[in-house]
Amino acid sequence: MPTEDLRAETPLIEIHDLSVSFPGSGKCAPRTQAADGVDLSIYPRQTLAVVGESGSGKSVSAMSILQLIPTPPGNYDRGEIIWRGRANGGNADGDNLLAYSDKQMRNIRGNQVAMIFQEPMTSLNPVYTIGQQIMEAVLLHQTVSRTEATAVAEQALRDVGIADPASRLKEYPHQLSGGMRQRVMIAMALACQPELLLADEPTTALDVTIQAQILELLRKLQREKNMSILLITHDLGVVAENADVVAVMYAGRIVEFGRVETIFKTPMHPYTRGLLRSMPVLGRKVDRLDTVMDGATIPDDFPDGFAVQPHDPAFKPIAGRGRYGGDDARLHEVLPEHWVLCAAQKEDAAKKATRPQLDYRRASEVIAATS
Amino acid sequence: MTKSTPAPAPGNSPQNGGGATKPLPRSFIGQVGMRFAGQWGARVGLAWVVTLVLLAVFAPLLASSHPFVWKADGEVSSPWLEHLTAVDAVLLLSFATAMVLLIFRRVSVGARLAAWAWLTSLLAAVAATRSAQQLLESQADDGPGLVFVLVVLMLIGLGAILVVLPIASAAGGRAKLTVGLVGLLIGGGFWFADVSPPANVVYSQYREAAAAERVDWMVLPPLAYSPNDYQRDAMSATGVDPRLLPPTLTHPMGTDEGGADVLSRMIHATRIALAIGLIATGIAVALGILIGGLMGYFAGWVDLIGMRLVEIFSAIPVIFLLIMIVAFYGRNLYLMMVIIGVTGWVGYAIFIRAEFLKLRRMDYVQAAHACGTPLWSILFKHMLPNGVTPVLVLASFGIASAILTESTLSFLGLGLVEEPSWGQLLNQARRAGDQWGLTWFPGLAIFLTVFAYNLVGEAMRDALDPRSAD
Secondary structure, three states: OHHHHOOOOOOOEEEEEEEEEEOOOOOOOOOEEEEEEEEEEEOOOOEEEEEOOOOOOHHHHHHHHOOOOOOOOOEEEEEEEEEOOOOOOOOOOOOEHHHOOHHHHHHHEOOOEEEEOOOOOOOOOOOOOHHHHHHHHHHHHOOOOHHHHHHHHHHHHHHOOOOOHHHHOOOOHHHOOHHHHHHHHHHHHHOOOOOEEEEEOOOOOOOHHHHHHHHHHHHHHHHHHOOEEEEEEOOHHHHHHHOOEEEEEEOOEEEEEEEHHHHHHOOOOHHHHHHHHOOOOOOOOOOOOOOOOOOOOOHHHOOOOEOOOOOOOOEEOEOOOOOOOOOOOEEEEEEOOEEEEEEEOOHHHHOOOOOOOOOOOOOHHHHHHHO | OOOOOOOOOHHHHHHHHHHHOOOOOOOHHHHHHHHHHOOHHHHHHHHHHHHHHHHHHOHHHHEOOOOOEEEEOOEEEOHHHHOOOHHHHHHHHHHHHHHHHHHOOOOOHHHHHHHHHHHHHHHHHHHHHHHHHHHHHHOOOHHHHHHHHHHHHHHHHHHHHHHHHHHHOOOOHHHHHHHHHHHHHHHHHHHHHOOOOOOOOOOHHHHHHHHOOOEEEEEOOOEOOOOOOOOOOHHHHHOOOOOOOOOOOOOOOOEOOOOOEHHHHHHHHHHHHHHHHHHHHHHHHHHHHHHHHHHHHHOHHHHHHHHHHHHHHHOOOHHHHHHHHHHHHOOOHHHHHHHHHHHOHHHHHHHHHHHHHHHOOOHHHHHHHHOOOOHHHHHHHHHHHHHOHHHHHHHHHHHHHHHHHHHHHHHOOOOOOOOOOHHHHHHHHHHOOOOOHHHHHHHHHHHHHHHHHHHHHHHHHHHHOOOOOO
16 A cells, blocks of 8 residues: 555645635735635544635635646645655655646646545536546556456445446436435545545535445545545534544634544634534524624624633734734644644743644544444 | 437438437437437438438439440440549548448447548548649649648548547547558558549540440449530530520439539539538637637636637628638639638637636536546546537538538639539529529529528527426
């Protein structure tokens, strides 16, 4: 397996200070900062869940990994995306995916990093059979004959639990149900044995029972193929069941980063707490469900004094004006293995401003038990 | 991918039958084909177009002054074969290839279509290069010859982009090798077969030989008059002026100003009618798809420049440009096709641009991009089949309008002189007097052909309309 030559402690991918902007809506409007200094890292065989509301920069960050943001109108302002660690051979700039040429990117796309999309209904090309589509991906990246590619495609369909794969290969997308199509998408993404799978809300468009099946399938395939998953979702239930590490995003920035248990048990950032509070609880009757932040839909509206909990005098409460969290706000490792976006008051606290790196995986038995 | 769309191209029509008789096509294009074939307008239109195709292919077999075989002066020979031109040979060979490919039912329709398109374009390329070489050697005229080569090369490009490339990339290695070898064999054979008829043809020699009783026996085509056989011998032999005779049994549609048989000219003119429609529209569609596709996919400033180009080109009056070109460069059918094509891409470009602007945001295009698919493959393999349908509808109307343009030009007396064309026959009708055949038959032919293409386009539009789909 390609992951085995990586030292366990080397992240598979590291995103440093990624900033992506789009033109503002008006003529003289400032550019909208879709991602604003995003720091992330994913270790081999790890599932990182990125949660946040629409427009918080989850998808932009994921698509930046594959350079899928159209430029223009988008623009990569800052940052680098280090693929498989800088120490792992290659020169300093050679591993930065953002500096890759289109030709180099084509070798990464689909081959080493694959992506599945939110809408299985529209993610497959209606004029080709699913066999042709899976085989195209295989033939692009592997030097195999067509008969071998057919075998690979058939195996890929079998892996994702589609019965009678040989005859399914000859079917067109409109002949499959939504869950089936998402399975086909996953089969297509995994046919080339990628090391990282970007799953952009893979279950949002599916009904709940199919959601569970697809997530189960992803977990199974992750174990079998030793790959990492970047799971983008706004379903906290999905996060709780699948993620090893969680990054909460808001307004283009990561506001909290930590183990999945930590985030759910002791959320520190007010946005995370709002997010968790806003989940309806089964059996509890309420008149109105909580919103994430009462009345605040854009960062400018946040009242001052959104303090980091527990109140730690070393860190400033973060103000909402201008750039969310303020210009001096960084991710600080407030507690061990728990990063929160805030501003440091003192120098020793400022030393805790580190990049979030968390080489942690839930034991597979635990995951199996919860599912 | 099964390209069983009944495109108006004549060569596709044999394959149509194969696509339509399948029990249940499961692809979108297959279903569209079924809905298309179910309409009476499509059937009538296609039937007429297929008739024209057959007439065009078999024109030398149907109407020719040259006997197929004859025994003259004790020698058996085939003047018909000796006078077969490269165009005749290409058409007949291509038709034969289509027939042979029709037998291979096991191979998919798309693959057969690709093989046919490849072989035909190869033959055409060989013929074009050959005649260009002869033109250059004889120093006769390098202008039209080079234009001809350009036209054929564009045709090959169109065929490659639209049919051959997507299917060839999906075909197996052995199939590719087989088709490639067969193509090389046929193309090479065609190159060395040296299809070059004598420059000066004396049509009356057969009738004179027969009158002088030098002929033991001969097998004549059903209509024993070539389109350019002006019956120069008629006056001395029978004492009847062969010019502008009204329809009789020997000349079912009468004769024209020069004394040539009108039916023969009508049959041979189907070639020009079909060719001008298909080639001019083919060039326009190829250009439109390329420019419109780039405009739609890249948007931004590419789109901005493209749209200005569209505005400039849509302001060009085609008829006046053609008249000007005729004035400068003489009468040349191929130049005419190129001009109509080069000025006519605007409509297709706008359609394709609109489709691509919509398609580039589709998830499956994003997915293809995320899969590492190269740009040309995204454009022509993933986006084009999904966005080409409105262009096909427009193209069938475009073919009709190209035929009308050529007829208009010929009617104005600016068309071809020697080569037969319907508009040119109609032009003579103004001076025809008693020869009513010159008015009615070419007029009806033009009307029916334009009507047929419009019926096909109309039927295709209905078949592609998602609201009419169940």
